[in-house]
Amino acid sequence: MSDSKQTRPRGFTSDNIAGVSPEVIAAITACASGQALPYGNDELTHTVERQLAEVFEHSVDVFLVSTGSAANALALAAITPPWGSILSHADAHINRDECGAPEFYTAGAKLVQLPGEAGKIDIDALAANATRMVGDIHSIQPSSVSITQATEMGSVYALDEIKAIGRICRSANLPLHMDGARFANALVTLRCSPAEMTWKAGVDLVSFGATKNGTFGVDAVVSFRGDLASTIAFRRKRAGQLSSKMRFMAAQMDGYLRDGVWLRNATHANAMASALAQGLALVPGVKIQQRPEANILFCRLPTSLIRGLLDMGFRFYHDRWEPGIVRFVTSFATTEADVSDLIGAATSLCAPVGSARVPAGAE
Amino acid sequence: MSDSKQTRPRGFTSDNIAGVSPEVIAAITACASGQALPYGNDELTHTVERQLAEVFEHSVDVFLVSTGSAANALALAAITPPWGSILSHADAHINRDECGAPEFYTAGAKLVQLPGEAGKIDIDALAANATRMVGDIHSIQPSSVSITQATEMGSVYALDEIKAIGRICRSANLPLHMDGARFANALVTLRCSPAEMTWKAGVDLVSFGATKNGTFGVDAVVSFRGDLASTIAFRRKRAGQLSSKMRFMAAQMDGYLRDGVWLRNATHANAMASALAQGLALVPGVKIQQRPEANILFCRLPTSLIRGLLDMGFRFYHDRWEPGIVRFVTSFATTEADVSDLIGAATSLCAPVGSARVPAGAE
């Protein structure tokens, strides 16, 4: 993934290999000089707080942090006691990819891993676990639920699915957290409002991701429950996540939210994944696992094709889930040409030997 | 501290109200597009690692994080078990201003608060506590020492002082951490090399601050002890401090280190504090507490002068230490005009009523 000699970026490993939206750079640059109050008492942070209240059509408490893991862990620690459990999908980022950040921030809570198709929590499994061993002094107590939207598998919970989860949570008195590392990607797929996808469906807190979709180092805990504000505030400070020059965190978020940059970016990233799916579906031997609902595409590729693409410099995760399974991730920065290159390469690599010789043997 | 109507910035509360060096913005902008490996596997992060190895003339492990509190807490957690104590000055930032971040990261270690003039640890108190209750099962065990350079009081440990502390640490087998939130400010005062101020004097790990002196969101744990690398790496991830788009953290640090920006910035900030001290010393009723050794000036002001300056829009901390005591902090962005304004305002406020009228009533 060197930025050097290749004519075109060939990385599809993750949306975190992308750079940053020009609007974000502009926003940072605009506040580079002058003085501002530190620790979030500046005007730009207040602006972002207002923006997110408008985005969500709800009073919100906003806590800007430097990573999605920090956002998740902070949010979960605010709603899960040390003797509690967090119900999430077994493949959730909080369970697999954060090196125990939730356990650290909660002082030792446990993640209960639920099954479910395509990265989505199975609703029956959730219902069964939501009240499991409640009141049993020997057992960790079900304390919170976390869903990822869009999921790590590239799927998107439908509004009805979120609502069903929300109902279970309310009836079991479990706060519902949404890991929205790819919040915008899911949102544009559902063509609904942020309010509909969150608090109207029963979500209490969101990790509102921005880093994967246009900024370079800011995500936010957005809480609809005012009673959690103090807990989160002190935990953020204590975690070393209260930025002194907060205006630069806010500037990124401002550049991201203003004029719909975030929605445009997500719409584009999703479209690139769709285009990739359409193109690859036509390549002999390629099997699309599931139509991409956000900006992640899982498909099955012949081993020779995987090798061939790697040899040509394309980069993507493969053979981590099961042999032959490949994951391609697009981003706001992926271009149509990037996608065409990949499809073209796959097509040529899969062309029958005979046909490939045709031009050579012409005349 | 609004950036709006005032002709000149009048904030002297802290160096964290400043913006960011143009070189840092340029470095960020330069890497805004293109792809890079995430989580610190990019070339820019490797470059910064090399730069810091050169700066310190030592092999180093570098861990970029988003705040100084995170750097401190990570470093201390790597060298302090949960049943250990961290010996620091009672006024240390880690003790007073991080809402228990060291306690959080260490899983409950204790800060032992040592006395000492001007924010520096008293060497005898350190010696007495370095081996206090060692082996007593009922007592927290002395486990690490942390000094702040420059200190929270604006003083700077001389090399001999650091060496003396280092010797006590070695003889008691205690790792020595330096909170270098204002590392550069101390360094240019001492006119020594980073190596001399750290590992050559017995320091094992440094929180290498950049945010206060020119960047907006990156500090580094720099470790001279290779055996700590793994511990710090996993703890950083778990703390939500492993940035996915790390190149933008690295870019800030690169812009900061390249071409001596960091040293120029610190030299300037210190000079502004000196100029301020010189100017204020001539104002009737003002008493400089100590000649500023870095970019912080403590002085005693008459109540009427404090009130007058605040009324004119100047901002600074006052009456937190004892009545009448004021702290002014300068930064790389403080201009000579900013300083002149403050001195001029103080002078005019302190002019005797009669003398102030003299010109008006002339002739």
Added chain:
Amino acid sequence: MSDSKQTRPRGFTSDNIAGVSPEVIAAITACASGQALPYGNDELTHTVERQLAEVFEHSVDVFLVSTGSAANALALAAITPPWGSILSHADAHINRDECGAPEFYTAGAKLVQLPGEAGKIDIDALAANATRMVGDIHSIQPSSVSITQATEMGSVYALDEIKAIGRICRSANLPLHMDGARFANALVTLRCSPAEMTWKAGVDLVSFGATKNGTFGVDAVVSFRGDLASTIAFRRKRAGQLSSKMRFMAAQMDGYLRDGVWLRNATHANAMASALAQGLALVPGVKIQQRPEANILFCRLPTSLIRGLLDMGFRFYHDRWEPGIVRFVTSFATTEADVSDLIGAATSLCAPVGSARVPAGAE
């Protein structure tokens, strides 16, 4: 389970409903007066340390604690960093029944739940997980392995099985812990030495249970690794588990170990479970799940029989694993008469209506 009106104890829920061996009462009584050094510096504690060194034919560090959960959590915290994982069976007590004690003591490590028949870790699953994601910064790191001997399902690892686990642990550099809440019950089944069942097979630390088998409030962490002594010692104190009048903990253990009380007790408890299995196997409709290898018997009972036994005052866990599955646990205090009562009751409850009347209608 009142001790009041019933002629005979009818509780088979657990071995923790039993009282205490007379030898333990005698030992407590013998040291009731006089003075002794506190915190384990008394002669009786030293005696117990020597006894356990002899029992295990190895130098050991001994830490008496008040519960098995404390022993387990302490042992695991000594060998698992906060970012580590503990590999255990999904049904392990540490995973299901300690309300997160290991997570608390380790400051947030994760339990990886392995499958396996009859409560024993599947060896292939262990091998696959022992090095899973090692070095991947995003993942919790495999750090220790814990097996329960005898298991929660009443089975006993054969020596070869422990050795196989020990080999995997050594090759993956993972310390091996044995939860020996029912250590003695397993030992007498295997007819081997404590050394063979532990360090000779690759075990590093044992939670040496005594409470279930004759004492009322003492278990021990027994460590074969001298390098862990200091860590465990400070953690024990910090956990509020360092008893001031330790001699009374030691007295219990002394009464338990001296003259083979512990082995006699376990032999008896196991025999009672065997007798129960043999008797119940003849009752129509009863299906023994597995020949009991220690003092726990799982069997399948008709619903009507379960109801009937409960109505008669017998107590046992049922329908927690799957419908119709019942667990009976015997102890050192279970008498042959207690067992006969239960078998007799089951037999009479299952007697065909007609046949039951035969005697009555005899001629």
Added chain:
Amino acid sequence: MSDSKQTRPRGFTSDNIAGVSPEVIAAITACASGQALPYGNDELTHTVERQLAEVFEHSVDVFLVSTGSAANALALAAITPPWGSILSHADAHINRDECGAPEFYTAGAKLVQLPGEAGKIDIDALAANATRMVGDIHSIQPSSVSITQATEMGSVYALDEIKAIGRICRSANLPLHMDGARFANALVTLRCSPAEMTWKAGVDLVSFGATKNGTFGVDAVVSFRGDLASTIAFRRKRAGQLSSKMRFMAAQMDGYLRDGVWLRNATHANAMASALAQGLALVPGVKIQQRPEANILFCRLPTSLIRGLLDMGFRFYHDRWEPGIVRFVTSFATTEADVSDLIGAATSLCAPVGSARVPAGAE
């Protein structure tokens, strides 16, 4: 402190070197056989809960634990968030002698050390710290207050003193914890009711000590605030402090409380300390530091006398506070003869050389 050859116990180091009251042994013995529900669901535990409700004339939640440190840490964790501080005397056991148990159980709270004469918190220092930095995101937040009754220095808070502390706590909204490791000793000195010394004076939770005064391994968290019951219950389990054979913990407490054993024991221990003070006061060169208010006596002894007593086998702490300062602790098991022996030994050691010879030169 061997119990071997000396005619009489000569240990005065602490009340934890004593054995146990006969009534406690009797109570243990009485419940040694038979079955009982585990984990505190037995009748004896319920009995103790009722006894303590009667003792305190208040509905209470009772949590039996195996050490005073566990009681303190559990109680404090229930009322102090991780970002909170616990205000206590600098010499408090929780601060000096528990190896960070409160920090462990609270997940990293901080102990703020207050000054005060004779081990009692200075009321003005408490008032000043009770609201210090409240709401300042950078600072640990005052969250709870802990007083020791009787104090580690052997003094006893008067009811008015406790009430004054209680008023400050209520006005600052800080729960008040009492470390009652020597609760009974203080109570009999004040000649008041347990209710008057606790909730009527503003105390929310008590660590009700029994171990030092007659039992061998049980203390209790007694909470007057029903809202804390669930938190404490889960934390106790998680800490490995939920005894399976709880009836034996309860039996100790029952033996201790029944028929006023606890009050008789404390009255006796206090009387022994008074007698010791009276006797030693007459020894030339001895200076009583303060009339003992409980069962602890601090006095100043000539070095030669300290040496002489040690040589004779007497044991006590000396020279830990300042040179020449000695602490003697009596217990329920200290006899008048033990005290006479010590006084006699001191007297003979301090007799002027001449006078010692008088008898020899008589006739």
